[in-house]
Amino acid sequence: xxxxxxxxxxxxxxxxxxxxxxxxxxxxxxxxxxxxxxxxxxxxxxxxxxxxxxxxxxxxxxxxxxxxxxxxxxxxxxxxxxxxxxxxxxxxxxxxxxxxxxxxxxxxxxxxxxxxxxxxxxxxxxxxxxxxxxxxxxxxxxxxxxxxxxxxxxxxxxxxxxxxxxxxxxxxxxxxxxxxxxxxxxxxxxxxxxxxxxxxxxxxxxxxxxxxxxxxxxxxxxxxxxxxxxxxxxxxxxxxxxxxxxxxxxxxxxxxxxxxxxxxxxxxxxxxxxxxxxxxxxxxxxxxxxxxxxxxxxxxxxxxxxxxxxxxxxxxxxxxxxxxx
Amino acid sequence: xxxxxxxxxxxxxxxxxxxxxxxxxxxxxxxxxxxxxxxxxxxxxxxxxxxxxxxxxxxxxxxxxxxxxxxxxxxxxxxxxxxxxxxxxxxxxxxxxxxxxxxxxxxxxxxxxxxxxxxxxxxxxxxxxxxxxxxxxxxxxxxxxxxxxxxxxxxxxxxxxxxxxxxxxxxxxxxxxxxxxxxxxxxxxxxxxxxxxxxxxxxxxxxxxxxxxxxxxxxxxxxxxxxxxxxxxxxxxxxxxxxxxxxxxxxxxxxxxxxxxxxxxxxxxxxxxxxxxxxxxxxxxxxxxxxxxxxxxxxxxxxxxxxxxxxxxxxxxxxxxxxxxx
Numbered sequence: 001x002x003x004x005x006x007x008x009x010x011x012x013x014x015x016x017x018x019x020x021x022x023x024x025x026x027x028x029x030x031x032x033x034x035x036x037x038x039x040x041x042x043x044x045x046x047x048x049x050x051x052x053x054x055x056x057x058x059x060x061x062x063x064x065x066x067x068x069x070x071x072x073x074x075x076x077x078x079x080x081x082x083x084x085x086x087x088x089x090x091x092x093x094x095x096x097x098x099x100x101x102x103x104x105x106x107x108x109x110x111x112x113x114x115x116x117x118x119x120x121x122x123x124x125x126x127x128x129x130x131x132x133x134x135x136x137x138x139x140x141x142x143x144x145x146x147x148x149x150x151x152x153x154x155x156x157x158x159x160x161x162x163x164x165x166x167x168x169x170x171x172x173x174x175x176x177x178x179x180x181x182x183x184x185x186x187x188x189x190x191x192x193x194x195x196x197x198x199x200x201x202x203x204x205x206x207x208x209x210x211x212x213x214x215x216x217x218x219x220x221x222x223x224x225x226x227x228x229x230x231x232x233x234x235x236x237x238x239x240x241x242x243x244x245x246x247x248x249x250x251x252x253x254x255x256x257x258x259x260x261x262x263x264x265x266x267x268x269x270x271x272x273x274x275x276x277x278x279x280x281x282x283x284x285x286x287x288x289x290x291x292x293x294x295x296x297x298x299x300x301x302x303x304x305x306x307x308x309x310x311x312x313x314x315x316x317x318x319x320x321x322x323x324x325x
Numbered sequence: 326x327x328x329x330x331x332x333x334x335x336x337x338x339x340x341x342x343x344x345x346x347x348x349x350x351x352x353x354x355x356x357x358x359x360x361x362x363x364x365x366x367x368x369x370x371x372x373x374x375x376x377x378x379x380x381x382x383x384x385x386x387x388x389x390x391x392x393x394x395x396x397x398x399x400x401x402x403x404x405x406x407x408x409x410x411x412x413x414x415x416x417x418x419x420x421x422x423x424x425x426x427x428x429x430x431x432x433x434x435x436x437x438x439x440x441x442x443x444x445x446x447x448x449x450x451x452x453x454x455x456x457x458x459x460x461x462x463x464x465x466x467x468x469x470x471x472x473x474x475x476x477x478x479x480x481x482x483x484x485x486x487x488x489x490x491x492x493x494x495x496x497x498x499x500x501x502x503x504x505x506x507x508x509x510x511x512x513x514x515x516x517x518x519x520x521x522x523x524x525x526x527x528x529x530x531x532x533x534x535x536x537x538x539x540x541x542x543x544x545x546x547x548x549x550x551x552x553x554x555x556x557x558x559x560x561x562x563x564x565x566x567x568x569x570x571x572x573x574x575x576x577x578x579x580x581x582x583x584x585x586x587x588x589x590x591x592x593x594x595x596x597x598x599x600x601x602x603x604x605x606x607x608x609x610x611x612x613x614x615x616x617x618x619x620x621x622x623x624x625x626x627x628x629x630x631x632x633x634x635x636x637x638x639x640x641x642x643x644x645x646x647x648x649x650x651x
Contacts, residue, residue: 118441
């Protein structure tokens with residue numbers, strides 16, 4: 001019987017639980033909702049945990065780490081992002097930090113394409129029309145959307161996700177694919193994507209997918225001036241980070257017809273309040289940050305987080321280790 | 326039709342201007358300028374003595390209508406690829422040619438089929454509703470999760486133009502295996518996807534995604550019934566963008582309610598439009614669209630032009646660009 005203990009801050013997929021049970025006594029917050037901060041702090045004081053498996057909703061800062069005690073070896077987050085973890089505080093206490101990179105790429109790329117298709121073909125309006133009784137006899141010109149064939153696609157950020165989005169969209173018959181990134185990348189060749197700058201992207205593209213991180217450089221890149229210079233028929237899709245788009249400017253652009261439509265899986269803020277003007281607009285589709293929500297992706301994330309914990313107590317380097325600068 | 330006189334043509338609905346203008350250039354066109362169909366008696370009256378009819382998939386072209394048109398009728402041209410609304414035998418008996426619009430709508434239809442599959446499997450309808458109802462809370466590991474295409478088996482029932490194009494679009498999503506069933510093997514098209522020809526039953530048993538892309542015929546009517554849904558996986562996602570008639574809809578409702586299959590995405594139903602109190606609309610795991618598979622500006626305009634050209638060829642006594650042969 002192991003004497004190593006792990007605390008999980010949420011109910012997680014079974015593959016994660018089972019993996020942890022191979023090397024730990026497992027305690028967890030038995031809920032689908034986020035653990036309140038004080039509850040976490042109190043809980044960590046009740047036992048000497050060797051590992052903490054957390055979610056991106058948990059703020060792992062000084063108070064939590066103090067409560068956990070000096071025997072804590074690792075904070076393993078079930079996410080790619082780790083901006084909720086105080087890396088300096090962990091480093092000062094020799095606590096490893098690990099995330100779950102790579103395993104959500106396919107599901108996020110798939111969701112991006114799903115959102116693009118949904119927006120282009122006005123599926124939200126179609127579903128509403130059926131529910132509300134607006135569906136009459138078949139009419140040739142009703143609910144016509146924008147066909148992908150022969151259109152120009154732009155990908156803003158050709159990392160793992162951007163590239164996989166491009167790969168999935170290629171068979172739909174775009175006449176041209178452009179991409180923007182900090183520099184040219186050789187694998188762009190595999191999807192016949194041509195390097196351009198932001199100006200070239202917004203001037204030429206009928207569809208634009210935002211697949212980049214949020215940095216000071218990309219913040220509010222899509223603003224009032226950009227929307228004015230984009231094509232009037234343009235459709236903008238964002239599955240990167242909400243802050244890349246100025247949402248007030250987007251509202252105006254959609255109202256005025258500066259661009260045709262938008263599909264967002266990420267917003268500013270998240271969650272987006274239901275009263276926000278974008279929610280009610282017919283030419284805007286909002287999803288509640290569903291990017292990685294396939295069973296395979298979430299199971300893999302849980303399992304990797306668990307493996308990260310097991311590695312830490314065996315004095316091995318976790319596969320998802322985050323190196324602190 | 327006397328020599329010198331322009332042929333008389335009836336268009337049964339308001340269609341994209343590109344098509345109407347093409348006909349008006351050389352014909353006397355009577356166009357029903359409404360989005361709503363003519364009544365039965367109005368239709369019979371309107372076709373009396375015409376040389377050609379351009380119709381929609383919601384019109385019934387049967388013996389009665391053909392009689393009303395009279396012996397001068399040379400051609401019926403439908404603005405669709407489906408022609409289950411046309412009595413092909415009665416047309417043949419009267420030497421009336423039938424034009425339809427295959428190929429030109431393949432891209433738009435395949436696009437919508439993939440869009441509907443993904444909207445269903447990735448639970449986008451529920452996601453949108455959560456945002457609208459203020460149910461979007463903080464991130465949860467297991468909220469609104471669905472199956473992905475990565476590593477999945479996709480079964481395409483009906484490996485024609487549309488089915489093949491759907492397969493081609495799905496391939497880069499990481500589909501592990503394509504299966505198809507139908508009347509005959511299509512080795513050339515199958516090779517590109519690595520698709521395997523199997524029996525209908527085997528396809529149902531093995532597929533994570535079952536996509537119906539077959540025409541409605543006597544053989545395919547009610548093909549998807551209780552027995553078929555029983556053979557499918559409990560997690561299977563069923564997509565139909567072909568015709569409502571290939572599905573026994575009550576059996577589908579039962580299968581979805583009982584969890585016998587995972588989810589369904591439908592662009593076609595019985596009837597159309599679907600009444601708003603249909604049980605299908607109460608199910609979270611069912612997405613219903615109002616028959617918009619070919620609904621892009623580009624494709625509808627192209628369909629109208631093709632349908633007009635089919636009609637003009639028939640009036641001239643030429644071979645139609647796309648003709649139904651029996």
